[in-house]
Amino acid sequence: xxxxxxxxxxxxxxxxxxxxxxxxxxxxxxxxxxxxxxxxxxxxxxxxxxxxxxxxxxxxxxxxxxxxxxxxxxxxxxxxxxxxxxxxxxxxxxxxxxxxxxxxxxxxxxxxxxxxxxxxxxxxxxxxxxxxxxxxxxxxxxxxxxxxxxxxxxxxxxxxxxxxxxxxxxxxxxxxxxxxxxxxxxxxxxxxxxxxxxxxxxxxxxxxxxxxxxxxxxxxxxxxxxxxxxxxxxxxxxxxxxxxxxxxxxxxxxxxxxxxx
Amino acid sequence: xxxxxxxxxxxxxxxxxxxxxxxxxxxxxxxxxxxxxxxxxxxxxxxxxxxxxxxxxxxxxxxxxxxxxxxxxxxxxxxxxxxxxxxxxxxxxxxxxxxxxxxxxxxxxxxxxxxxxxxxxxxxxxxxxxxxxxxxxxxxxxxxxxxxxxxxxxxxxxxxxxxxxxxxxxxxxxxxxxxxxxxxxxxxxxxxxxxxxxxxxxxxxxxxxxxxxxxx
Numbered sequence: 001x002x003x004x005x006x007x008x009x010x011x012x013x014x015x016x017x018x019x020x021x022x023x024x025x026x027x028x029x030x031x032x033x034x035x036x037x038x039x040x041x042x043x044x045x046x047x048x049x050x051x052x053x054x055x056x057x058x059x060x061x062x063x064x065x066x067x068x069x070x071x072x073x074x075x076x077x078x079x080x081x082x083x084x085x086x087x088x089x090x091x092x093x094x095x096x097x098x099x100x101x102x103x104x105x106x107x108x109x110x111x112x113x114x115x116x117x118x119x120x121x122x123x124x125x126x127x128x129x130x131x132x133x134x135x136x137x138x139x140x141x142x143x144x145x146x147x148x149x150x151x152x153x154x155x156x157x158x159x160x161x162x163x164x165x166x167x168x169x170x171x172x173x174x175x176x177x178x179x180x181x182x183x184x185x186x187x188x189x190x191x192x193x194x195x196x197x198x199x200x201x202x203x204x205x206x207x208x209x210x211x212x213x214x215x216x217x218x219x220x221x222x223x224x225x226x227x228x229x230x231x232x233x234x235x236x237x238x239x240x241x242x243x244x245x246x247x248x249x250x251x252x253x254x255x256x257x258x259x260x261x
Numbered sequence: 262x263x264x265x266x267x268x269x270x271x272x273x274x275x276x277x278x279x280x281x282x283x284x285x286x287x288x289x290x291x292x293x294x295x296x297x298x299x300x301x302x303x304x305x306x307x308x309x310x311x312x313x314x315x316x317x318x319x320x321x322x323x324x325x326x327x328x329x330x331x332x333x334x335x336x337x338x339x340x341x342x343x344x345x346x347x348x349x350x351x352x353x354x355x356x357x358x359x360x361x362x363x364x365x366x367x368x369x370x371x372x373x374x375x376x377x378x379x380x381x382x383x384x385x386x387x388x389x390x391x392x393x394x395x396x397x398x399x400x401x402x403x404x405x406x407x408x409x410x411x412x413x414x415x416x417x418x419x420x421x422x423x424x425x426x427x428x429x430x431x432x433x434x435x436x437x438x439x440x441x442x443x444x445x446x447x448x449x450x451x452x453x454x455x456x457x458x459x460x461x462x463x464x465x466x467x468x469x470x471x472x473x474x475x476x477x
Contacts, residue, residue: 096387100385107379124392169386
């Protein structure tokens with residue numbers, strides 16, 4: 001059913017069949033430019049939602065708001081019933097534990113080994129013992145195919161390898177939501193497939209909720225339960241990928257898809 | 262000009278004493294300036310004008326007044342308020358304090374040079390602010406400012422003779438004392454001049470080795 005992850009402001013987090021993320025009447029401006037305009041949307045647990053649309057339409061802003069890298073000007077944001085905005089710093093810190101993010105530029109810590117990149121937060125934030133964290137990190141490195149790179153520094157890895165480490169680092173915190181912000185845009189073309197295959201695997205084999213901004217339409221079609229088409233800070237069309245990509249209703253969606261496909 | 266090797270050998274025992282004091286000033290002064298400069302740089306990032314304004318005024322004042330004046334002030338004025346240190350301690354504090362107002366700017370540049378994505382990754386991993394600083398930001402910031410800090414060490418070396426003005430017998434002080442007692446100026450001054458060149462050169466070699474190690 002196409003509405004289960006999407007604009008559905010009546011549903012409250014407690015009853016709504018595992019609703020995990022909720023934005024209500026969120027407005028975000030940069031100066032006089034309104035990037036998000038009174039936006040409502042919700043994502044159910046376990047769903048994979050892809051945000052598409054022209055650049056500047058507000059997709060990345062949503063991910064950055066959810067990661068608390070930006071503050072909304074108005075509106076409320078909750079994750080798993082916990083407040084992100086408005087909230088005290090303590091509430092926000094608590095709620096943020098549910099969320100992990102993978103960045104376009106990887107943002108690995110260059111001063112740490114690959115292993116330390118992954119164990120740092122589980123030890124200092126979740127309070128895992130060093131052994132537990134290392135074991136968890138090694139399992140994840142194994143999963144992303146980089147078990148032999150434990151002791152390497154990020155600068156010694158290719159972009160694709162760095163991004164896979166970044167994915168492992170985010171997953172090591174066992175977040176309920178994984179935010180993927182154009183994670184293949186900075187990669188050389190031949191390295192894109194490896195990262196996307198890994199994300200397909202994660203989407204298929206885990207129950208993690210994914211919110212994904214991408215220009216890889218084939219990938220979006222493969223993993224998404226729901227595709228949201230953004231334009232000028234609003235969701236102008238939403239639905240399962242087969243519908244959005246095959247029979248879009250909105251002119252702007254048609255224009256956008258014909259430009260990128 | 263007459264060069265007298267016996268004057269050189271007569272001076273050498275005094276030279277070693279002076280060298281030891283110069284190196285002490287240099288090492289301790291560097292440590293003070295590195296530590297204090299970092300404190301200033303971090304205080305300047307506190308999001309409150311009640312902190313940044315006084316720190317800014319004080320450090321600007323210290324940076325823009327001569328080190329010699331500061332040495333005299335600490336040496337002659339502080340005792341009037343019943344604060345007394347040895348001449349050497351006073352000198353180390355003065356030179357360290359003075360140079361901390363330069364190193365703070367080096368640190369600031371280093372901290373600002375850490376890409377914003379590093380802060381964002383730390384937020385995404387929910388790292389506490391203190392841990393973000395100590396584990397992520399400062400290691401990267403300090404690594405990129407080591408060459409600039411090293412240049413200030415060499416600069417500081419060349420300012421150590423100013424401590425002679427507050428009776429510290431570092432290399433120049435020893436040379437001057439020897440000259441006045443023996444009326445032989447050329448030899449002791451030449452010896453310490455050569456010593457300054459050698460120390461600077463060794464310091465710059467050490468610095469380059471350190472840079473190479475940090476860059477991998």
